[in-house]
Amino acid sequence: MLKVMNEERCTILEGNDSPFLNGAFKPNFKEYNADTSSLTVKGEIPEDLWGVYVRNTHNQVHEPLGKYHPFDGDGMLHAMYFNNGQAEYRNRFVHTTGFLAEKGAGNALWPGILEPDRRAFRGWGAIGAMKDNAGTDIICHAGKLLATMSQGSEPWRLDPVTLENLGPDPKLASVVGHDGIAGEFKIDSKTGDMVFLNYPENPPCINVGIANAAGDVVDYRRVDLPSPRWPHDLGITENFIIIHDLPLFFDAELLAAGKRELRFHDHIPSRFGIIPRANLHADVQWFETEPSFILHSANYYEHGDEIIMDSCLSFDPKGPGVSEHKDHNARIMAHLDKHQTKTRLHRLTFNLSTGKSSQTRINDEIVEFPVCANAVKGYPYRYAYASLFEPGQWLMNGIIKFDLNTGATTRYHYGPQRYGGEVHFAAKRNSQSEDDGYLIVFVQDLAADQSECLILDAQAIDQGPVGSITLPERIQTGTHACWVEGERLHGEPQHL
Template identity: 30%
Template structure:
């Protein structure tokens, strides 16, 4: 049987405490209290997924990758709201619930239970971690993992099972697929520790895989890629030099090695299956893209994203090195010349960028982010106390800012007003937690005047741990 190393002390892991600490209660609340007034035209559910260990972790814990998934849902209709949260019950979570304790260690610990603990089917397997994101596509609600199979969820957040798309994508997909709003096609990728290190696929609007796993050539090492972007012509992947090093992990070292001498490459993968175009640049890291689009007549690709000087997992924010920068960034990629021209749009510490998803792959109008205002000295990595909105068509214009006071805010997701394509007629939504009493709220901010702050604050009956990704799903007709 496996044993737990005594060196690991979960009480000393910042992202297992305070506003990041997991919650274990699954709660249903039929009527939520609202400060302000919920817009009458909102009819749907705001869902957010995030790392939430079911039991106290053993061996290691690496935020934001480790942790069981938990979905938090706020259903809004007719100016009223209800709430429900549920764990994503993978086979490993079910086995741990049966044992009453954690059986799998964090990714860095390599603790894998034996058959006498979990049975032959789960013995020595890695834990499924669908704890990053949640999307709806082709009528399926998917809790998404980091390059692994998502889990299919029911309308009341019940876990229905692992989703392999009819067996066509057995290795899984990314935690950040992109759905083309004009065609309904969903583009995905999946990285792996063994060749081929990177594949991409396309899923039709009917949920059927149109293009199965297609290898991306010219990769010498397995690298971590968290997000992607999509244009009319290309899947856009940023390959930073975050290299998986299994040998080092087996000897007690880090399983991810930052190798800046390798530089960062951007892959433009034609959606029609043509030759992959590559562009090379100095090393930088990307957690999240904003959006990408093709430009005419030059044929370039514009990619907006949040840049970091290096990979940072679990610890302090990455420090700036000579010539490096962080913050909201625009890259113009020339597919023919293989060049990248980067422009820093804002040097503030920001993350979780979102747009109106109806504009994915097209020139977007507004970018929303969670931001560090600089007013709170003890925010943890992944914690933010303000929201910012940028005019993507006028990047030199000052952003609109809402300072959240005692609230720590998360990723802002856009909810369009039904029956209109006007981006100013919708709302931005995010969970927020009060640092003074750890109460959590759903904030609803009008897109027409976001700097004025929320028009409604919905009281959540349990604390919602900070991080990660959410989405607004309007009621389907």
């Protein structure tokens, strides 16, 4: 079965030469239902693979208003559901208020992240001016997908298998209001709790909350900040939540004049706030480290009196010479190019008894989008998986596996002109160890003009895929993804 369920009308002008609307970033407009009876399968789909892999993408539909940034496009989810050696593929736009409004108008109504002050309508996000595109992050909690944009959006819910749009989650929406939910929410697989955050500009603060396994918000609090910040990640351990206050934020003088320009203040230390999960309103214990910026972390966990945090750090997040670029597309790419920002995996340690912190580099490889198995999120672990990057581009060209006990690494490169998104670990049914499972990723082959879903043995990724499934058409490059175990498709499992 292969069926086109819908096709959106594209209004992007044929002559638009933005590099972020062409090539690897070329958007999709058709929504498909397909299964392995109609898709080409190479190798095998393992019988012990049960669940769904979902990737989010910023998928622009309309000719942009002004300068286009690759994080401006509408959210489109791509999902591959596995069960009993078979697979089903679906893709759907996230029906946000902004998406539906522009669909009705037949053209773009909001500018992008680079020119928010050009808006003619109320917007969303940390600065309250952006279109809520829900195109950055994706996770499953309480039996439903949750899609958001990183700067904060309404909590958009979808069915994890059919991708049916279910609208904003009323429980979450009633608590967060216009501040919305930012990306990087974390789930404790042992309790089913989800922690989330947002960071509104007025007042300058981080709001952090906890939703239980049923999706009810059980706590929510505000942490005041010296000025508006632009954090990204959030951490969870068995007993604590970790928030970030980093020195990449809006220039204060320009902000006072109504202009928003992110600058790296290399004289201001990075701060990390530790908050007890059992008492969200307790005093925040702050730790300082060398100035840096962090997009993503592999994991956080407790070791005695210490919090361990494994994160990708950049000590020059704007990249060398970025301010010298006159072309805005070159400035965007310089900021996204991980080989310019020199993003590497580090271990940060915060001692709750002494108040001291330390920081060491785990590996010299340029990597980002580090992940671990869902089962060990927030707990001691051994293996992390991250994406390797094409120099000079924002394209992921392979996977690296870190053994954090031995320091050993293994890797798999997708091949020439082949690029992926965020990879995720899928445990086998009756998995016997932390890495007893598969790595799942969507890749695009620019030379063949097609995309595939790759399945790799997590214990032997250097051997290449055990199976691959060719998608109905080439999908654009994307950011975050998630793996939803089969037993979590209808709700969080109850652990005794």
